[in-house]
Amino acid sequence: MDELGARQALSSFDDWVAARGPALLRLAYVLTGNAADAEDVVQDALSRALPRWDRIAHADDVDAYVRRMVVNAHTSWWRKFRRRESPAAEVRPDGADGVVAGPGEGLGSDERARLWAACQALPVDQRTAVVLRYYEQLDYDEIAALTGVREGTVRSRVSRGIAVLRESMGETGERDE
Amino acid sequence: MSDFDERLSAVLTAEAEHAPPVAGLAREARRRHVVRRRRRVAAGTVTAALVVAAPVALLAVGGGDDADVANDPPAGAWRTVTHGDARADIPGDWTDHTCDFDGFTAEVYGPDEKAACQFESYLAFYGSATFDARRPPGIFGKQGYVYAGDFAVSAATETVGLTRRLLASARSESDPPIDGSEWQTVGAVGLRYDVPAFWGLGPDADLSNYAVCAVTGDRDAPPTEREDEPATYGSTSFVADRWIQVVAPTQALADLVTSTVRVEPRSDDVGCVSGSASDGDEGTSGPTDDWQRFAVEGVRFDVPDPWRELDCPGSGIYFGPDPNRCGRNDYLTFYARAWFDPAMGPAEIVSGHEGGDTLWAGYVFAGDWAVYVRTYDPQLTQDILATVR
Numbered sequence: 001m002d003e004l005g006a007r008q009a010l011s012s013f014d015d016w017v018a019a020r021g022p023a024l025l026r027l028a029y030v031l032t033g034n035a036a037d038a039e040d041v042v043q044d045a046l047s048r049a050l051p052r053w054d055r056i057a058h059a060d061d062v063d064a065y066v067r068r069m070v071v072n073a074h075t076s077w078w079r080k081f082r083r084r085e086s087p088a089a090e091v092r093p094d095g096a097d098g099v100v101a102g103p104g105e106g107l108g109s110d111e112r113a114r115l116w117a118a119c120q121a122l123p124v125d126q127r128t129a130v131v132l133r134y135y136e137q138l139d140y141d142e143i144a145a146l147t148g149v150r151e152g153t154v155r156s157r158v159s160r161g162i163a164v165l166r167e168s169m170g171e172t173g174e175r176d177e
Numbered sequence: 178m179s180d181f182d183e184r185l186s187a188v189l190t191a192e193a194e195h196a197p198p199v200a201g202l203a204r205e206a207r208r209r210h211v212v213r214r215r216r217r218v219a220a221g222t223v224t225a226a227l228v229v230a231a232p233v234a235l236l237a238v239g240g241g242d243d244a245d246v247a248n249d250p251p252a253g254a255w256r257t258v259t260h261g262d263a264r265a266d267i268p269g270d271w272t273d274h275t276c277d278f279d280g281f282t283a284e285v286y287g288p289d290e291k292a293a294c295q296f297e298s299y300l301a302f303y304g305s306a307t308f309d310a311r312r313p314p315g316i317f318g319k320q321g322y323v324y325a326g327d328f329a330v331s332a333a334t335e336t337v338g339l340t341r342r343l344l345a346s347a348r349s350e351s352d353p354p355i356d357g358s359e360w361q362t363v364g365a366v367g368l369r370y371d372v373p374a375f376w377g378l379g380p381d382a383d384l385s386n387y388a389v390c391a392v393t394g395d396r397d398a399p400p401t402e403r404e405d406e407p408a409t410y411g412s413t414s415f416v417a418d419r420w421i422q423v424v425a426p427t428q429a430l431a432d433l434v435t436s437t438v439r440v441e442p443r444s445d446d447v448g449c450v451s452g453s454a455s456d457g458d459e460g461t462s463g464p465t466d467d468w469q470r471f472a473v474e475g476v477r478f479d480v481p482d483p484w485r486e487l488d489c490p491g492s493g494i495y496f497g498p499d500p501n502r503c504g505r506n507d508y509l510t511f512y513a514r515a516w517f518d519p520a521m522g523p524a525e526i527v528s529g530h531e532g533g534d535t536l537w538a539g540y541v542f543a544g545d546w547a548v549y550v551r552t553y554d555p556q557l558t559q560d561i562l563a564t565v566r
């Protein structure tokens with residue numbers, strides 16, 4: 001690639017990050033639960049995307065491609081630190097510290113804080129599946145393709161994660177999906 | 178969506194607004210990339226120095242910036258190569274090759290550069306974030322991929338057995354090594370599936386945590402994922418009309434076993450098979466005392482007990498499990514070598530379809546004959562062919 005081409009590729013990368021970076025950071029924040037880790041995960045994913053940006057930019061769905069890199073960077077980051085998380089049998093009240101009420105949604109700040117904390121307490125695989133399903137609004141087959149596991153495994157993780165979240169909120173009973 | 182689902186979506190959306198600002202994101206990504214590239218160049222310099230100083234030392238770079246040095250193996254033995262937190266075992270005479278794909282380079286292991294770089298016989302680690310999977314993990318014919326640690330491990334060779342052994346060895350650094358050199362076909366709870374002897378952990382290992390289960394249920398209502406112990410990995414899939422759950426000592430093995438599961442026709446059995454598949458209760462393929470030996474036209478071979486010579490007037494020599502089938506479904510037959518014009522090489526196992534089922538076929542030459550075998554199980558086909566003398 002000539003110098004002009006190289007500049008164009010870099011410019012394209014910057015433009016894309018400027019346009020789509022906020023969405024990636026929001027996804028990473030919901031996955032990791034804090035701003036510092038969210039930045040770390042997104043920066044790591046983008047730094048790995050940069051040298052092959054020419055190829056990625058020609059992908060059918062660039063957003064999906066980079067989103068997968070972010071999700072995998074998140075799970076890699078989690079594995080790197082060997083955090084052993086257990087399904088949240090109960091949610092510790094102090095896990096809700098610092099959570100403030102946001103846009104309406106009809107939820108009280110306490111309920112929202114408890115649900116957010118319960119979500120963060122899920123094992124990483126369940127949390128990732130739940131976030132992609134209920135935040136990114138992806139279908140099960142899309143989540144399966146993105147995370148590299150079978151659709152059945154995704155359904156199981158989502159189902160189990162939701163069951164734990166319901167239990168932590170004191171709710172039981174059949175899902176009415 | 179239920180009310181709970183909607184509340185959860187609302188909470189996640191609201192919390193996402195606390196994400197950090199995007200300012201400087203591209204610049205920081207670029208800085209990280211430069212740092213990583215410098216580290217890689219430094220690693221390459223070390224590699225060159227090692228090659229000059231100690232030609233017998235093998236450096237398992239595997240691509241990327243997390244490469245580690247592997248042990249120098251004895252000739253003929255297998256050795257472990259590492260890449261970041263991923264591990265895999267490869268034949269001792271395989272080496273790593275830097276393959277150039279239109280300016281994009283990758284490190285690939287193989288018996289020689291041509292086989293490796295043309296992906297004829299190879300093993301490679303890919304960053305799972307950038308691995309484009311077009312089908313679920315597992316083995317398909319003589320190629321496949323699995324996940325291990327932060328990486329996807331992809332492999333293909335000339336034989337199903339070697340590919341399966343390579344992929345079965347893929348693991349993260351905290352997982353136990355898996356011996357995938359011996360596999361068995363288990364028939365139980367309405368399923369047939371392939372699994373390494375003793376789940377690849379040896380006869381003395383505690384195998385009680387590992388299982389393959391068939392569970393009835395609606396496709397939209399998956400069973401709870403089985404990962405009973407921290408050291409187990411699960412895979413859940415929907416096959417035919419039931420859920421299949423596999424719990425294995427590594428993610429690679431869970432996915433490999435899952436990819437082999439077939440549901441027995443007309444069976445509605447459910448349940449679990451736990452522990453070792455080699456204690457005789459579940460039924461195994463592979464030559465055992467239950468196999469019968471035959472000699473035809475000076476060629477000896479062994480087939481499983483239900484198989485018999487079939488009465489197929491005018492159709493040649495056929496052996497199979499069903500006396501009513503001649504030249505259909507699963508069978509062994511003889512072709513005159515001089516007239517045999519196969520589409521694959523000797524001992525190569527290829528798949529084909531018949532009536533919606535997948536059959537696995539192969540042949541070997543013996544004297545003036547080509548002994549041709551096809552079954553519903555690649556391992557069984559391979560096992561029968563291996564007995565031909």
